[in-house]
Amino acid sequence: MTEVVQKKRIATASLAGCFGCHMSILDIDERILELIKVVEFDRSPLNDLKKFTKRCDVGLIEGGCCNEENVHVLQEFRQNCDVLIAVGQCAIMGGLPVMRNSIMHSDDPLKECFDEAYISSPYIQNLNHQIPNDPALPLILDSVYSCVEVVKIDYQIPGCPPNGDMLWSTLTALLNGTPESLPRELIKYD
Amino acid sequence: MTEKKFKFTIDDQEIEASEGQTIMQAADDAGIYIPRLCDVEGLRHQGSCRVCTVTANGRTTASCTQPAEEGLEVENENEELLNYRRDLVRMLFHEGNHLCPICEASGNCELQAMAYRLSITQPTKFPYLQPVRSLDASHKDIALDTNRCIRCGRCIRASQDVDGKGVFGYVGRGINRRVGVNGDNLADTDAEISDVAIAPETCPVGCIIRKGIGFSKPIGKREFDLSIIGDQPPGGSDD
Numbered sequence: 001m002t003e004v005v006q007k008k009r010i011a012t013a014s015l016a017g018c019f020g021c022h023m024s025i026l027d028i029d030e031r032i033l034e035l036i037k038v039v040e041f042d043r044s045p046l047n048d049l050k051k052f053t054k055r056c057d058v059g060l061i062e063g064g065c066c067n068e069e070n071v072h073v074l075q076e077f078r079q080n081c082d083v084l085i086a087v088g089q090c091a092i093m094g095g096l097p098v099m100r101n102s103i104m105h106s107d108d109p110l111k112e113c114f115d116e117a118y119i120s121s122p123y124i125q126n127l128n129h130q131i132p133n134d135p136a137l138p139l140i141l142d143s144v145y146s147c148v149e150v151v152k153i154d155y156q157i158p159g160c161p162p163n164g165d166m167l168w169s170t171l172t173a174l175l176n177g178t179p180e181s182l183p184r185e186l187i188k189y190d
Numbered sequence: 191m192t193e194k195k196f197k198f199t200i201d202d203q204e205i206e207a208s209e210g211q212t213i214m215q216a217a218d219d220a221g222i223y224i225p226r227l228c229d230v231e232g233l234r235h236q237g238s239c240r241v242c243t244v245t246a247n248g249r250t251t252a253s254c255t256q257p258a259e260e261g262l263e264v265e266n267e268n269e270e271l272l273n274y275r276r277d278l279v280r281m282l283f284h285e286g287n288h289l290c291p292i293c294e295a296s297g298n299c300e301l302q303a304m305a306y307r308l309s310i311t312q313p314t315k316f317p318y319l320q321p322v323r324s325l326d327a328s329h330k331d332i333a334l335d336t337n338r339c340i341r342c343g344r345c346i347r348a349s350q351d352v353d354g355k356g357v358f359g360y361v362g363r364g365i366n367r368r369v370g371v372n373g374d375n376l377a378d379t380d381a382e383i384s385d386v387a388i389a390p391e392t393c394p395v396g397c398i399i400r401k402g403i404g405f406s407k408p409i410g411k412r413e414f415d416l417s418i419i420g421d422q423p424p425g426g427s428d429d
Contacts, residue, residue, distance in 0.1 A: 086313070089289075089290065089291050092313075093283075093289070093318065094289075094318070095289065095291060096289070096291060096292060098289065098320070099289065099292065101320045102287055102320060102321075102322050102337065103322075143320075146318070148313045148314075149317075149318075153313045155312065155313075156311055156312055156313055157311070158311050160290065160291035181309050181311065182309070182311060184306055184307065184309045184418060185418070187305075187306045187309060187310075187311055188306070188415070189290035189291070189296065189302055189305070189306075190290045190291050190293075190296040190297065190302075190409055
C-alpha cells in the first residue's frame with residue numbers, strides 16, 4: 001500500500017507585475033517534478049484557476065497594487081492562504097509601476113498620468129484621443145502600493161525577478177517547515 | 191617622532207592602534223571590517239550615517255569618528271548591532287526612491303550591497319516616503335537624481351576638500367535635509383566629470399550619474415553582484 005502524502009496547496013497571483021516572477025518559478029527547471037510531488041497548485045495563472053477551490057498553505061504574490069482589482073485579489077489571497085509571500089521587488093516595494101508615484105507632482109496627478117499615457121505622448125496612436133473608461137476596466141488607484149501596505153505579508157523573496165534557485169530554496173525550506181534566512185550571496189534586488 | 195602604539199579589543203580580539211586613529215581605522219589596519227556608508231578613505235570623517243555603530247565600553251558610538259583608546263572594549267558583531275544597522279539601512283531605503291530594478295547603479299551601489307551584507311529581506315514597519323525631487327540633467331556629462339541620495343555627504347566633502355570647489359552642500363534641516371548644488375542647477379556650477387566628487391567611488395548610490403556609461407558593465411557582473419561588501423581583502427572595499 002502506498003503512503004498517501006498530504007500535498008501542500010499553493011496559490012499564485014500576478015498583480016501589477018510583468019509575470020517575470022512566474023517565469024522565474026519555471027526556472028527551477030526539472031525540479032518542478034519534485035515540487036509537484038509535494039504540492040498541488042490551487043488558484044494560479046499557471047493552471048488558469050480563477051477562484052480558490054480550498055484553503056491554501058502558501059500564497060505567492062507577484063506585483064504590487066495599482067488598481068482596485070489588485071487590492072481585491074490580494075485581500076482574497078490573505079483570507080485564503082496560511083502563509084503569504086511577496087515575491088519580487090514589485091510586490092515588496094512597488095517596483096517599476098511605483099515610478100508612477102514619483103511623477104505625481106501636479107494638482108491632478110492621475111489625469112496628468114493618463115494624459116501622458118494616452119493623449120499627449122508623441123509615441124502613441126490614439127486617434128479618438130480618449131482615455132479608456134470602459135466600466136469593465138478596474139479603477140486605477142491614486143498611487144501604486146506595495147503588498148505590505150495593503151495586507152499582512154509573512155515573508156518576502158527579493159529580486160527582479162528572484163532567480164529559480166532562490167525561489168526553490170525558499171519554497172523547500174518553507175514546505176519542510178524550516179523557513180530560514182537566505183544565504184546572503186543569493187540576495188539580489190535587481 | 192615615534193608614534194605611540196597601544197592595544198584595545200574588538201569582539202575580544204586584541205588589535206594594535208596608534209594615537210590619533212579612529213576605531214574604524216585601527217580595525218581596517220587589523221583586517222576587521224566594520225560596515226559603513228558615509229565614511230570612505232581619503233575624505234574626512236563625518237559620522238552621519240551611523241551604520242558603523244559599535245559599542246565601546248558598552249556605549250554605542252560611530253566607529254568612524256570615535257578615537258581608539260587603550261584598553262577599549264569594542265563590540266562590532268552582535269545581534270543588537272546587526273539590528274541597529276539593519277534598521278538604519280532600511281530607513282535609508284524608505285526615505286528615498288531606491289528602485290533597484292531601474293537604477294543604473296544597481297550592483298555597484300553600496301547601500302544595496304550593505305542591505306545584502308546585512309541580509310535585509312523581510313517586511314518592515316517603515317512607510318515608503320517616496321520623495322518627488324526634480325532630476326537635474328542640465329550638465330552635459332553629469333546628471334543628479336537626489337531622490338536616490340542618502341545624504342552621506344561624500345560628494346560634499348570630496349568637492350570641498352579634494353577638488354577645492356564646493357559644488358555640493360547640504361540645504362534644509364531634519365527630514366528635509368538634502369544635497370543641493372552651488373547654483374541654479376548643475377550646469378551653473380563648475381562641476382566637471384574629472385572631479386573627485388563625481389568619481390564613481392564617491393557617490394555610494396545612483397544619485398550622481400555619469401552620463402553615457404551607466405550600463406557599460408552589465409548587471410550581474412558588477413562589483414557587489416560578485417562579492418559581499420567588506421569581504422574583499424583588507425582595505426579593498428575602500429580602494
